[in-house]
Amino acid sequence: MENQDRLAREIRDLKRQIGSRDSTAVPLVAEPTTPFTVREHSDTVPSLEKEPEDPALFRSLFRGREDVFARMWKNAKGRTGYSPACGNEWVEGLCRKRGREVRCADCPNRDFSMLTDEVIVDHLGGRHVVGVYPLLPSGDCFFLAVDFDGAGWLKSA
Structure with missing residues (x-):
């Protein structure tokens, strides 16, 4: 009987705690809301009304090194990856x-290919897949990585 009374008190206390949390809970909404203001137009944000294969738009959105770019590869076993594009490949x-004599990174004959408008147009047209190296030789980076997972994602946003 004593154990039942203790359990009944615990249940009552827990229900009270749940009730107090429910009053501060944020209700779920059917449509997502934006916790920040979106400006209609800015000179610093590129317009998406440009041509879909516009290399200038790509460069403004994915700014990185221009002296080298990565090219996607796929081997005979189906494994894929990215390597610096080399003119001597x-x-x-x-x-x-x-024969794996030397890795590309250690090759004395490497000749990195420049990220040209032609390479970007070919990428945007689906002729090959390329990637940019976002970390510039100066150490600057124009990419922003954001992780919005977990219970507190909205607060983080």
Whole structure:
């Protein structure tokens, strides 16, 4: 009987605590809300009304190194990855990665390819997949990484 009374008190206390939390809970809404103001137009934000294959728009949204870019590859086993695009890749006598003599990063003959408008247009047109290196030689970076998971994601936003 004593144990039942103790459990009944615990249940009552827990219900009281739940009730007090419910009064401060934020109700769920059917439509997402924006906790910040969105401006209609800004000279610093690129307009998305430009041509879809506009390299200037791509460069403004994905600013990174221009002296090198990554190219996606897929091997015979289906494994994929990215490597710096090299003008000497698979060139007989210059590229020594066949047979794994040397890694591209350590190759004395590497000739990184520039990220040109033509490369960007080909990427946007689906002819190949490229990636940018966001960390500039100066250490500057124009990318922003945001992680909005977990219970407190809205507060973080």
